Amino acid sequence: MHANAYTDPFYQKEVHAASADTDGMVDEFCSRCHTPIGVIAGEIPPVDGSRLSEIAHMGVQCDFCHTVSDSNGTGNAPFIVTPGDTKWGPFNDSKSAYHASEYLELHTRSEFCGICHQVTHPVNGVVIDDTYSTWKESYYAENDVTCQDCHMSPGITEFKANPGRSASSSPKRDHISLHSTVGGNAFVTGMLGAEEERKLAIERLQKAATLRLDVPVTAVKGENITIEAAITNSGAGHMLPTGVSELRQVWLEIEATDSNGQKIYRTTKTGNSSGANPAVIYNTVLGDSEGNATLSFWLADRVIADNRIAPKETVTEQHTFSLPENTAYPVTVDATLNYMSAPQELIDHLFGKGIHEVPVITMVQASEMIYDPDKPVETQAEVPGFTVPLAVLVLAVLKITGLYKKQ
Ligand code: HEC
Ligand code: HEC
Ligand code: HEC
Ligand code: HEC
Incomplete structure (x- = not known):
C-alpha cells in the first residue's frame, strides 16, 4: 500500500473530491503523506498530478523513508528529510558500496510511523486517524511492542524474527524487516492485483479479534432468550478498525436457525425488510459543520460517534429473541465478525455502480446450539x-x- 499511496485508485477519487470541495486547500495537505516526494519537490499542487515526476508517483517509497533523517514529532507528516548520498536506517554498522549509511534510531520506533499514521484536520483539529496515539495509550506501547514488530515481521500480531541479509554484501542479521507492511486492505490490494498482499491482509484481519458466544443450553418456545457475543480486540495494537476508520466497517452478523432451516433471528449490516435487525457497526462517524454525518473527512467538524474496539478491550453485544411455536430443535446460533474497507455505496458513488465490489472479509466465527428443554441434552x-x-x-x-x- 505504501508503494501505491499515490496511485491507489480509491485515494485518487477521494483526493479529487476533497480538492473540489475545498477549492484546492487540501491539495498539499493530503499529498504530504500520499506522495511526500511530490510535495518536497514542489510538484504538487496541482493535485491532478500533471507536474508529478515518475518517482513521486511511487508514493511512500524506499528513498523517501530512508532519506528521513529526523522528525518534528508525530501527526500530519512533520518529517525532516536530507536528500543526497546518505541513506538512514535501523542499523549502526551498515556499510554499502552504493551510498553512505547513517543510523536512525527513529526507524526502530513507532514514532517513525506516527509521522503519517496520525492525522488531524488542518483547520479545526478534529482527529481523523489516531492509529499512533491509540497505540501510545495501549498495553503494546507499555510493553515496547512497536508498529514494526507487528507490521514488518512475519509474526502478524507479535514480533517474530526474520533472519537473513538485506543485501548480498551485508552481514547475516538476526532480523531484517519485511517491507510489504500489510494492514487490512484486501480491497485495494485486490483491485491492484497484489495477490500476496491481499492474502496477507486477510490473514491479518483473521488474527485481529476473538469472539465468544454465550447462549442458554436449552430454551422454552415462546419465552425470551438472551444471547451474548463478546468481541475482543486481541491482536491489533490500536483501535479496531483504525486508520481511516470513518470509512472502514466492522460488524457482527448473528443468525439463529432451527433444524428445519427456519431463520429465527438475524442481524445484518443494514437490517432489512425480511425481519433482520441492523447490526452494530464498529467505526467512527464524523460530522460536518451542520452536524450531519459525512464520509468526506476533509469536511469534518466533529466526531459524532466512536465505538471502535480499543487494544485488548472486550465489547459485549446482547441479543434477545424468542423461539416460535413451530421451532424444530436444536437451534444453531452462528456469529460472524466481518470487515469491509469501505461502504459499497461510497465506492459505487465514486467509481460507478457495479465497477468494484468491496469484499466482505470474515474475521472470526463462533457457533453454539440451543436444545429442547424437554429432552436430555x-x-x-x-x-x-x-x-x-x-x-x-x-x-x-x-x-x-x-x-x-x-x-
Ligand atoms: C514506510 C517507510 C519505508 C519504506 C517505504 C521503505 N522502508 Fe526500508 N525500512 C523502514 C524501517 C522503519 C526500517 C526498520 C524496521 C525495523 O527496525 O524493524 C527499514 C529497514 C530497512 C533496511 C534494513 C534491513 C531490514 O530490512 O530491516 C533496508 C536495507 C531497507 N529498509 C531498504 C528499503 C528498500 C530497498 C525499500 C524499497 C523497496 C524500503 N526500505 C522502503 C522504512 C521504510
Ligand atoms: C510518509 C508517510 C508514511 C509513513 C512514514 C508511514 N506510512 Fe504507512 N501508509 C501511509 C499511507 C499514505 C498509506 C495509505 C496508502 C493507501 O491506502 O492509499 C499507508 C498504509 C499503510 C498500511 C496499510 C494499511 C491498510 O489499510 O492495509 C500499513 C499497515 C502501514 N501503512 C504501516 C506503516 C508502518 C508500520 C510504518 C512505520 C514503519 C508506516 N506505515 C510509515 C503513509 C505512511
Ligand atoms: C500487536 C500487533 C500490532 C501493532 C503493535 C500494531 N498493529 Fe496495526 N494492525 C494490526 C492488526 C491485527 C491489524 C488488522 C486489524 C485492524 O484493521 O485494526 C492492523 C491494522 C493496521 C492498519 C490498517 C487499518 C485499517 O483497517 O485500515 C494500519 C494502517 C496499521 N495497522 C498501522 C499501524 C501502526 C502505524 C502501528 C503503530 C503505531 C501499528 N499498526 C501497530 C496489528 C498491530
Ligand atoms: C498525515 C498523513 C495523511 C494525510 C495528511 C492524509 N492521509 Fe490519507 N491516509 C494516510 C494513511 C496513513 C492512510 C492509511 C490508513 C488506513 O489504511 O486505514 C490513509 C488512507 C487514505 C485512504 C484510504 C485508501 C485505501 O486504500 O483504503 C484515502 C481514500 C485517503 N487516505 C485519502 C486522503 C485524502 C483525500 C486526504 C486529504 C484530505 C488525506 N488522505 C490526507 C495518511 C494521510
Whole structure:
C-alpha cells in the first residue's frame, strides 16, 4: 500500500473530491503523506498530478523513508528529510558500496510511523486517524511492542524474527524487516492485483479479534432468550478498525436457525425488510459543520460517534429473541465478525455502480446450539454429528445387500 499511496485508485477519487470541495486547500495537505516526494519537490499542487515526476508517483517509497533523517514529532507528516548520498536506517554498522549509511534510531520506533499514521484536520483539529496515539495509550506501547514488530515481521500480531541479509554484501542479521507492511486492505490490494498482499491482509484481519458466544443450553418456545457475543480486540495494537476508520466497517452478523432451516433471528449490516435487525457497526462517524454525518473527512467538524474496539478491550453485544411455536430443535446460533474497507455505496458513488465490489472479509466465527428443554441434552447433542454418518451407513448396507438401486 505504501508503494501505491499515490496511485491507489480509491485515494485518487477521494483526493479529487476533497480538492473540489475545498477549492484546492487540501491539495498539499493530503499529498504530504500520499506522495511526500511530490510535495518536497514542489510538484504538487496541482493535485491532478500533471507536474508529478515518475518517482513521486511511487508514493511512500524506499528513498523517501530512508532519506528521513529526523522528525518534528508525530501527526500530519512533520518529517525532516536530507536528500543526497546518505541513506538512514535501523542499523549502526551498515556499510554499502552504493551510498553512505547513517543510523536512525527513529526507524526502530513507532514514532517513525506516527509521522503519517496520525492525522488531524488542518483547520479545526478534529482527529481523523489516531492509529499512533491509540497505540501510545495501549498495553503494546507499555510493553515496547512497536508498529514494526507487528507490521514488518512475519509474526502478524507479535514480533517474530526474520533472519537473513538485506543485501548480498551485508552481514547475516538476526532480523531484517519485511517491507510489504500489510494492514487490512484486501480491497485495494485486490483491485491492484497484489495477490500476496491481499492474502496477507486477510490473514491479518483473521488474527485481529476473538469472539465468544454465550447462549442458554436449552430454551422454552415462546419465552425470551438472551444471547451474548463478546468481541475482543486481541491482536491489533490500536483501535479496531483504525486508520481511516470513518470509512472502514466492522460488524457482527448473528443468525439463529432451527433444524428445519427456519431463520429465527438475524442481524445484518443494514437490517432489512425480511425481519433482520441492523447490526452494530464498529467505526467512527464524523460530522460536518451542520452536524450531519459525512464520509468526506476533509469536511469534518466533529466526531459524532466512536465505538471502535480499543487494544485488548472486550465489547459485549446482547441479543434477545424468542423461539416460535413451530421451532424444530436444536437451534444453531452462528456469529460472524466481518470487515469491509469501505461502504459499497461510497465506492459505487465514486467509481460507478457495479465497477468494484468491496469484499466482505470474515474475521472470526463462533457457533453454539440451543436444545429442547424437554429432552436430555446428551441425546440431542449427538443428533447433528450422528444423522449424517448414520444415513451413509444405512445407504452402504442397502447397497451391499442390493436393496438400493440408483434411479
Ligand atoms: C514506510 C517507510 C519505508 C519504506 C517505504 C521503505 N522502508 Fe526500508 N525500512 C523502514 C524501517 C522503519 C526500517 C526498520 C524496521 C525495523 O527496525 O524493524 C527499514 C529497514 C530497512 C533496511 C534494513 C534491513 C531490514 O530490512 O530491516 C533496508 C536495507 C531497507 N529498509 C531498504 C528499503 C528498500 C530497498 C525499500 C524499497 C523497496 C524500503 N526500505 C522502503 C522504512 C521504510
Ligand atoms: C510518509 C508517510 C508514511 C509513513 C512514514 C508511514 N506510512 Fe504507512 N501508509 C501511509 C499511507 C499514505 C498509506 C495509505 C496508502 C493507501 O491506502 O492509499 C499507508 C498504509 C499503510 C498500511 C496499510 C494499511 C491498510 O489499510 O492495509 C500499513 C499497515 C502501514 N501503512 C504501516 C506503516 C508502518 C508500520 C510504518 C512505520 C514503519 C508506516 N506505515 C510509515 C503513509 C505512511
Ligand atoms: C500487536 C500487533 C500490532 C501493532 C503493535 C500494531 N498493529 Fe496495526 N494492525 C494490526 C492488526 C491485527 C491489524 C488488522 C486489524 C485492524 O484493521 O485494526 C492492523 C491494522 C493496521 C492498519 C490498517 C487499518 C485499517 O483497517 O485500515 C494500519 C494502517 C496499521 N495497522 C498501522 C499501524 C501502526 C502505524 C502501528 C503503530 C503505531 C501499528 N499498526 C501497530 C496489528 C498491530
Ligand atoms: C498525515 C498523513 C495523511 C494525510 C495528511 C492524509 N492521509 Fe490519507 N491516509 C494516510 C494513511 C496513513 C492512510 C492509511 C490508513 C488506513 O489504511 O486505514 C490513509 C488512507 C487514505 C485512504 C484510504 C485508501 C485505501 O486504500 O483504503 C484515502 C481514500 C485517503 N487516505 C485519502 C486522503 C485524502 C483525500 C486526504 C486529504 C484530505 C488525506 N488522505 C490526507 C495518511 C494521510
